Amino acid sequence: MKRLLIPLAAVGLSAAVLAPPANAAPNWATDNLLPKPADAYGAAAFWLDSNGAALKKATQYNLDSKQVPKLVSSGSKGAPDGKPGMTGPTTTAKAGASKNVNLPKTIGKVFFLDSKGQYRWCSATSIQSRNRNLVATAGHCVYEHGDDVYQKWIFIPGYYQGRAPWGVYVGAYAFTAYDLDTYDDYDGDYAFVAVHNGFMLGAEKEVSFKEFKDFAGDKWVKPGEISASEFRKCVLNLGQCWSVGAKDAQLAGPDHPDAVVEKVEVSKQAYAAARTGRGQGFKFGEPIVEHLTKTQWQAYKGPGDKGTGPDKRGNYTVIHYYTQKWVKPGTERKYYQAHYILGIAKDMGRLGDVVGGQGFSWNQPLNQPVTVFGYPSAPHPDGDRPFSGVTPKWCAGKTGTKSWQVNTFRVETHQVLKCSMTPGADGGPWLLKYNNGKRTGYVNGVTSMFYDNDENGRIDYISSAIFDGETADVYNKANYAATKSVVGPNGELLK
Known part of the structure; x- marks a missing residue:
C-alpha cells in the first residue's frame, strides 16, 4: 500500500515522529451494494426482465483512457510483504481428464450500471469463503473511479446469451483495497463481493x-x-x-x-x-x-x-x-x-454450494505458471475483433520475472502475463496450480489492464495487482461477511 511520504531532511524530523498513529487508515475499505433482499430482488428483475433484454444490451467495461497504456519495468522482483499463504478451493465438479483446458464452473460475468446509466459487464469468479458467498473481480468492476460503487451489481456464473443457468447472485457488500477506494490506485485493483443467495425467476x-x-x-x-x-x-x-x-x-x-x-x-x-x-x-x-x-x-x-x-x-x-x-x-x-x-422465484442457495469456489493465495513469488480466464470482447487497437464476449476464453503461461509500472493509472507493482485477451476479460481470475480435472486452482490475481507493448495494434500483455499481505487483509474482511436468502420457500420476497 502506497502512502504520501515527506523527506525527513526537508522537515528536520526523526523517523520516530513520523511513525503511523495507532488509528492509521486500514488496508481495506468496504461499501454497501444491495444488502436488503427487496433491493436485491429489484436488481435481478431489472436485468432479467423481458427475457434478459438488459443483459444482452450490456457492453464490456472499457478503461477511461484514449490510448492503450504502456508498461514500464520497475526492476523489482515483487518482494512479498510477509509469509506466503493459500486457502484451498471448494468444488462441485467431478474430476475428469481432458487434453483441452476445461472451463471452471465458477467463472461468470458481473453486470452493473455506471454513473452515466450505461449497462456494463466484467469477468469474475466465485472464490471460497466461510459463508460460501464470495466473488473475486477487478476493483474497477465494482468501484467507479474509486469514488463509489456501481448500481444494480449482480454476478451470473456460467452466463451465456442472457441465460443464468445457476441463478443470479446480487452483490450485498463490496471490499477492496484502501488505496483503490481512496486514491483510485490500480495497485489495489481487486475486489471481493459478498453476494446474497442466488435465485431464479x-x-x-x-x-x-x-x-x-x-x-x-x-x-x-x-x-x-x-x-x-x-x-x-x-x-x-x-x-x-x-x-x-x-x-x-x-x-x-x-x-x-x-x-x-x-x-x-x-x-x-x-x-x-x-x-x-x-x-x-x-x-x-x-x-x-x-x-x-x-x-x-x-x-x-x-x-x-x-x-x-x-x-x-x-x-x-x-x-x-x-x-x-x-x-x-x-x-x-x-x-x-x-x-x-x-x-x-426459486432460491438456488449459496454461491459456493452451487458452483464451488476457487482457492486464494498471496505473497507468492513471480514467474509462476498461471491459467487466466475471462470473457474478452473489445476489439484490438487496430480494430480487429476476434472475441465476441459470449463465451469464456483462457490464457496460460508464466508471469513476468519482475513487477511493472503503468504511470497512467498510478501502478507501481503489477504482475504481467503474455496474453491476447481484450477488455471484457477484466476481473477474470489468475489461477495458480490449476487442476484441469477438478477445474480448480488458487486465485493469485485478477485481470486489471491490457497492453500493446510492441505497438503493432494488438493486445499482447495483460496485468494484475500482486496479491500480497494487504490483499489477504481485504479478503479476510470479506470472508466474514454474512448474507441471506432473497426469496422464501414459496417464492415470496423476504424482508
Missing part, C-alpha cells in the same frame, strides 16, 4: 385475489376473455369480471335485466369518494397493484397512483382504482375475468 402461478394481495413478491393481473353466460355467473363477484363495448353504449341501472358492468379507471380521490355497492359510479372491487420496471413506472401517465418512488420493498408500482359503469350490452361486446398471477 421463471414459473407463474394463478391464485385468489386474497393470495395475490398478500403476496410480497412479483405479481401482475392478466385479463382473460369469457363468454356472456360465464360473465353473468361471475358478475355476482363484482371486482373480478367486467365488459368492454362501444363507447356510446346506453347507460342502464344495475337491476336492468340486460345490464352489464364495465369498469372505469379513476383517481385515488374519486375512488375514495365513491360509495360501496351496485350502481353507476360505485366502487368496482378492491384497488389493483401493478408492478412495473423503473422505466415503465417513469413513463406512466394514467390516473393510477404511482406515488413518489419505489415502495418500502424496492418495487415500482402503480395502484389502479375503478368505479362501475352499467350499460345495455348491445352487440359488439367482450367480457373479461381477472386472473391474479404470482411470479414464483
Whole structure:
C-alpha cells in the first residue's frame, strides 16, 4: 500500500515522529451494494426482465483512457510483504481428464450500471469463503473511479446469451483495497463481493385475489376473455369480471335485466369518494397493484397512483382504482375475468454450494505458471475483433520475472502475463496450480489492464495487482461477511 511520504531532511524530523498513529487508515475499505433482499430482488428483475433484454444490451467495461497504456519495468522482483499463504478451493465438479483446458464452473460475468446509466459487464469468479458467498473481480468492476460503487451489481456464473443457468447472485457488500477506494490506485485493483443467495425467476402461478394481495413478491393481473353466460355467473363477484363495448353504449341501472358492468379507471380521490355497492359510479372491487420496471413506472401517465418512488420493498408500482359503469350490452361486446398471477422465484442457495469456489493465495513469488480466464470482447487497437464476449476464453503461461509500472493509472507493482485477451476479460481470475480435472486452482490475481507493448495494434500483455499481505487483509474482511436468502420457500420476497 502506497502512502504520501515527506523527506525527513526537508522537515528536520526523526523517523520516530513520523511513525503511523495507532488509528492509521486500514488496508481495506468496504461499501454497501444491495444488502436488503427487496433491493436485491429489484436488481435481478431489472436485468432479467423481458427475457434478459438488459443483459444482452450490456457492453464490456472499457478503461477511461484514449490510448492503450504502456508498461514500464520497475526492476523489482515483487518482494512479498510477509509469509506466503493459500486457502484451498471448494468444488462441485467431478474430476475428469481432458487434453483441452476445461472451463471452471465458477467463472461468470458481473453486470452493473455506471454513473452515466450505461449497462456494463466484467469477468469474475466465485472464490471460497466461510459463508460460501464470495466473488473475486477487478476493483474497477465494482468501484467507479474509486469514488463509489456501481448500481444494480449482480454476478451470473456460467452466463451465456442472457441465460443464468445457476441463478443470479446480487452483490450485498463490496471490499477492496484502501488505496483503490481512496486514491483510485490500480495497485489495489481487486475486489471481493459478498453476494446474497442466488435465485431464479421463471414459473407463474394463478391464485385468489386474497393470495395475490398478500403476496410480497412479483405479481401482475392478466385479463382473460369469457363468454356472456360465464360473465353473468361471475358478475355476482363484482371486482373480478367486467365488459368492454362501444363507447356510446346506453347507460342502464344495475337491476336492468340486460345490464352489464364495465369498469372505469379513476383517481385515488374519486375512488375514495365513491360509495360501496351496485350502481353507476360505485366502487368496482378492491384497488389493483401493478408492478412495473423503473422505466415503465417513469413513463406512466394514467390516473393510477404511482406515488413518489419505489415502495418500502424496492418495487415500482402503480395502484389502479375503478368505479362501475352499467350499460345495455348491445352487440359488439367482450367480457373479461381477472386472473391474479404470482411470479414464483426459486432460491438456488449459496454461491459456493452451487458452483464451488476457487482457492486464494498471496505473497507468492513471480514467474509462476498461471491459467487466466475471462470473457474478452473489445476489439484490438487496430480494430480487429476476434472475441465476441459470449463465451469464456483462457490464457496460460508464466508471469513476468519482475513487477511493472503503468504511470497512467498510478501502478507501481503489477504482475504481467503474455496474453491476447481484450477488455471484457477484466476481473477474470489468475489461477495458480490449476487442476484441469477438478477445474480448480488458487486465485493469485485478477485481470486489471491490457497492453500493446510492441505497438503493432494488438493486445499482447495483460496485468494484475500482486496479491500480497494487504490483499489477504481485504479478503479476510470479506470472508466474514454474512448474507441471506432473497426469496422464501414459496417464492415470496423476504424482508
